[in-house]
Amino acid sequence: MTIKSYFFICFMLFFIFSCQETTKNKEETKENINKKELKPEDYQTSIENALSVPEKVDILRLGQKNLKSFPAELAKCKNLKSLYLGYNPEIDYEKAFDVIVQFENLEELQLTGNHLKKLPKKITALKKLKALWIDANNKLNWEEVFTILKDLPNLQEIFVGDNDIKKLPDNIADLPALEILNLERNELLTLPKSLEKSLKLQSINLSGNLNIKLIDLFQTLSQYKNLQVLQISENAMSILPEEIIALQNLEILWINNNRLKSLPNSLTKLPKLKNLYIFNNDLDSVYVENFKKQLPKTEVVSKGGMK
Numbered sequence: 001m002t003i004k005s006y007f008f009i010c011f012m013l014f015f016i017f018s019c020q021e022t023t024k025n026k027e028e029t030k031e032n033i034n035k036k037e038l039k040p041e042d043y044q045t046s047i048e049n050a051l052s053v054p055e056k057v058d059i060l061r062l063g064q065k066n067l068k069s070f071p072a073e074l075a076k077c078k079n080l081k082s083l084y085l086g087y088n089p090e091i092d093y094e095k096a097f098d099v100i101v102q103f104e105n106l107e108e109l110q111l112t113g114n115h116l117k118k119l120p121k122k123i124t125a126l127k128k129l130k131a132l133w134i135d136a137n138n139k140l141n142w143e144e145v146f147t148i149l150k151d152l153p154n155l156q157e158i159f160v161g162d163n164d165i166k167k168l169p170d171n172i173a174d175l176p177a178l179e180i181l182n183l184e185r186n187e188l189l190t191l192p193k194s195l196e197k198s199l200k201l202q203s204i205n206l207s208g209n210l211n212i213k214l215i216d217l218f219q220t221l222s223q224y225k226n227l228q229v230l231q232i233s234e235n236a237m238s239i240l241p242e243e244i245i246a247l248q249n250l251e252i253l254w255i256n257n258n259r260l261k262s263l264p265n266s267l268t269k270l271p272k273l274k275n276l277y278i279f280n281n282d283l284d285s286v287y288v289e290n291f292k293k294q295l296p297k298t299e300v301v302s303k304g305g306m307k
Contacts, residue, residue: 070096086112097122124151131157143169150174170194190216196223203229222246242266268294
């Protein structure tokens with residue numbers, strides 16, 4: 001081999017190596033740029049994008065994605081605090097919870113409309129969980145559900161609407177941190193007396209429970225010492241009983257979207273009432289304005305909302 005050939009071969013090898021390194025650097029630069037360009041809405045709604053920046057992901061909005069499974073790779077999202085998985089009924093949630101329980105900082109979990117027949121007991125590993133949506137899962141055994149959930153020390157909000165519930169089991173009162181209870185669009189007649197023990201319970205939504213017995217309800221609720229917010233909208237009420245006076249700690253009352261033609265005078269005797277929502281009823285406008293004058297310290301909302 002001549003000296004000229006030797007230098008030519010060395011030059012070609014150097015050239016090929018340099019091209020490979022340049023291509024590699026360009027690919028790495030492109031990948032880094034793509035990561036920097038991803039906006040929260042990009043990686044919060046896409047599994048692929050989330051896995052490209054797992055350290056940034058604190059919310060995953062995967063509802064109605066027709067998911068067949070929950071990828072194990074998502075366990076890389078160590079900072080996840082909110083996971084929305086509503087309306088993905090084909091996921092095997094017993095298997096999915098093997099991954100979900102690895103989100104040690106998870107505070108919100110939505111499982112709405114997933115045709116659950118059992119709530120996986122593994123959920124009790126999520127000790128920081130504060131809010132849980134299990135609405136529209138009407139095959140669940142609710143006594144069994146609340147037995148499981150009592151082992152979640154920070155669970156403050158629970159959403160169990162749209163479940164055809166006729167009677168709540170007494171052990172719902174065993175949830176130690178319960179503050180907000182959403183029961184809308186069920187078939188409840190009243191609430192269990194056992195909830196008197198839920199001293200942290202502040203807000204109840206009973207909207208859309210068309211069979212609710214209001215007088216019995218108010219008598220029961222009067223024993224919930226810290227109840228501040230009550231929603232009884234869309235209940236086809238034509239009369240709001242005077243017995244609502246029993247709710248002396250009530251601060252916010254929603255009675256909108258009913259059939260009310262008048263309001264009880266007892267509303268003027270609720271000393272802590274701050275907000276009253278009465279829109280979309282059959283109340284005469286002049287009557288409403290006169291009634292407002294009797295509640296000078298209460299914000300009365302008589303217009304707006306959807307019918």
